[in-house]
Amino acid sequence: MRNAPDSIKVPSFVSISMQILPLWPISMALSQLARDLLRTHPQILNRIDKYQNQKFMLDITDLPFALLLDPAQARLRAFRRSAAPEADARISGTLAAFLAMLHGVEDGDSLYFSGVLQIEGDTSAVLALRNALDDAELDLSEEIARALPLLAPPLRLALAPLERLTGLHLRRVPLEVY
Amino acid sequence: MELVCPAGTPAALRAAVDAGAHCIYCGFADETNARNFPGLNFSRAELADAVGYAHARGAKVLVAINTFPTAGHEALWHSAVADAERAGADAVILADLGLLAYAAEHHPDLRRHLSVQAAAANPDAINFYASAFDVRRVVLPRVLSVEEIAAINREIDVETEVFVFGGLCVMAEGRCSLSSYATGRSPNMNGVCSPPEHVDYATDGAESVARLGGFTIHRTPKGEAAPYPTLCKGCFTSGDKTGHVFEDAVSLDASTLVPRLAKAGVTALKIEGRQRSRAYVAQIVRAFRAVTDALEAGRTPPELALARLSEGQAATTGAYAKTWR
Numbered sequence: 001m002r003n004a005p006d007s008i009k010v011p012s013f014v015s016i017s018m019q020i021l022p023l024w025p026i027s028m029a030l031s032q033l034a035r036d037l038l039r040t041h042p043q044i045l046n047r048i049d050k051y052q053n054q055k056f057m058l059d060i061t062d063l064p065f066a067l068l069l070d071p072a073q074a075r076l077r078a079f080r081r082s083a084a085p086e087a088d089a090r091i092s093g094t095l096a097a098f099l100a101m102l103h104g105v106e107d108g109d110s111l112y113f114s115g116v117l118q119i120e121g122d123t124s125a126v127l128a129l130r131n132a133l134d135d136a137e138l139d140l141s142e143e144i145a146r147a148l149p150l151l152a153p154p155l156r157l158a159l160a161p162l163e164r165l166t167g168l169h170l171r172r173v174p175l176e177v178y
Numbered sequence: 179m180e181l182v183c184p185a186g187t188p189a190a191l192r193a194a195v196d197a198g199a200h201c202i203y204c205g206f207a208d209e210t211n212a213r214n215f216p217g218l219n220f221s222r223a224e225l226a227d228a229v230g231y232a233h234a235r236g237a238k239v240l241v242a243i244n245t246f247p248t249a250g251h252e253a254l255w256h257s258a259v260a261d262a263e264r265a266g267a268d269a270v271i272l273a274d275l276g277l278l279a280y281a282a283e284h285h286p287d288l289r290r291h292l293s294v295q296a297a298a299a300n301p302d303a304i305n306f307y308a309s310a311f312d313v314r315r316v317v318l319p320r321v322l323s324v325e326e327i328a329a330i331n332r333e334i335d336v337e338t339e340v341f342v343f344g345g346l347c348v349m350a351e352g353r354c355s356l357s358s359y360a361t362g363r364s365p366n367m368n369g370v371c372s373p374p375e376h377v378d379y380a381t382d383g384a385e386s387v388a389r390l391g392g393f394t395i396h397r398t399p400k401g402e403a404a405p406y407p408t409l410c411k412g413c414f415t416s417g418d419k420t421g422h423v424f425e426d427a428v429s430l431d432a433s434t435l436v437p438r439l440a441k442a443g444v445t446a447l448k449i450e451g452r453q454r455s456r457a458y459v460a461q462i463v464r465a466f467r468a469v470t471d472a473l474e475a476g477r478t479p480p481e482l483a484l485a486r487l488s489e490g491q492a493a494t495t496g497a498y499a500k501t502w503r
Contacts, residue, residue, distance in 0.1 A: 047187075047217045104193075107458035110487050115401045118386065123374040124216045127453075131217030134455045135187035 047132035198467035214369030331443030344450025431493035
């Protein structure tokens with residue numbers, strides 16, 4: 001059963017407790033993930049094409065930080081909102097909305113039309129990024145499992161219970177779920 | 179009835195095939211097709227792979243080359259037709275008279291469909307395209323009632339294809355200048371209506387503002403439903419009235435009319451949305467395949483609940499069931 005991403009938010013106690021986390025290890029881990037993704041899915045940069053030098057602010061509204069994606073440099077870094085640098089485009093929405101779109105559960109336009117996602121800045125760059133990621137059929141859990149092979153078996157075992165517990169789409173959804 | 183489904187990327191094409199599309203239409207990543215958006219469409223190699231994927235599963239691939247070539251630059255459109263044939267496409271969807279003549283002369287074995295962009299809305303026009311260029315199927319403009327479609331089908335010998343779901347154009351397809359007026363670029367010549375480089379989303383206090391080419395198209399309370407800013411679906415003040423002057427921001431959903439369209443002699447049902455994601459494609463195709471399967475089996479088609487996927491979050495049966503004033 002598909003969960004509506006507008007009804008799922010990271011619990012506030014999780015979000016608040018994340019405020020004390022240092023951001024540099026998060027940035028290091030996310031940038032490593034971005035490098036791996038772009039290496040294993042080279043078509044992403046092909047589709048982003050002339051917009052790969054743009055900086056995208058992914059403002060995940062139920063987390064205590066925003067993420068700055070720099071495709072050309074394969075960097076994905078976390079910033080406190082008060083200290084976030086300027087970006088060419090900003091996409092705002094809940095973690096559930098971002099994950100559902102990335103994993104092919106939700107249509108990005110529908111999320112925008114219904115107000116679940118908001119866009120500001122370079123609309124062309126946002127469309128290029130959205131289309132490139134949609135075509136890549138990413139599965140973040142599998143990408144993490146591939147990067148951390150020792151943790152892969154327990155991670156795969158934990159996925160289904162974690163999804164049930166959080167309501168988040170943590171992996172690519174097979175077609176029959178639609 | 180044949181279900182003709184959109185694909186803006188190879189992933190969307192695979193999703194459409196796997197969800198039960200009989201036919202998928204797509205385009206090259208340039209201005210030869212009417213959905214020339216960033217990050218969208220197919221390279222030559224991707225199209226060849228996609229045709230292989232579709233054919234292996236019994237589905238057809240149609241290539242839309244449905245913009246109007248610029249004088250002196252026809253080579254881009256000519257090579258698109260040749261490359262579509264080389265990739266194994268089952269048909270090309272064309273709108274321009276010159277390109278139709280070129281395709282008929284140089285690629286006679288490549289099946290030709292007439293794009294909705296040609297706006298052929300009466301038997302005389304359709305019969306002309308059929309006799310002059312051996313067009314085998316016509317995509318009808320979204321201006322006709324079901325009864326009018328039935329009357330047209332009685333006077334022509336080519337197949338008809340009609341839109342049943344997705345974005346609605348203002349009723350002058352292939353001739354609309356609204357996008358050109360605001361941005362200098364149009365779906366007819368550049369393959370893109372309301373091009374995203376002219377779109378600006380901003381926040382103004384408690385409102386979200388969407389602009390196109392500097393024109394404010396609509397304002398909505400932040401977090402509320404909002405359509406893509408096209409002039410035809412904008413909210414304007416005219417005289418003492420404020421509202422949607424041209425078109426309401428709603429999408430077409432003619433799923434309940436499919437049995438009547440079948441009786442009217444329609445061959446194929448088209449779903450709009452090459453600019454949408456594979457999630458959209460999979461959900462809409464699966465839903466409409468249930469409708470065509472039910473119809474074929476003599477059962478009552480299921481009611482679909484697809485408004486959430488529509489622009490404006492609301493649907494209309496458009497001109498099919500319209501009573502003209």
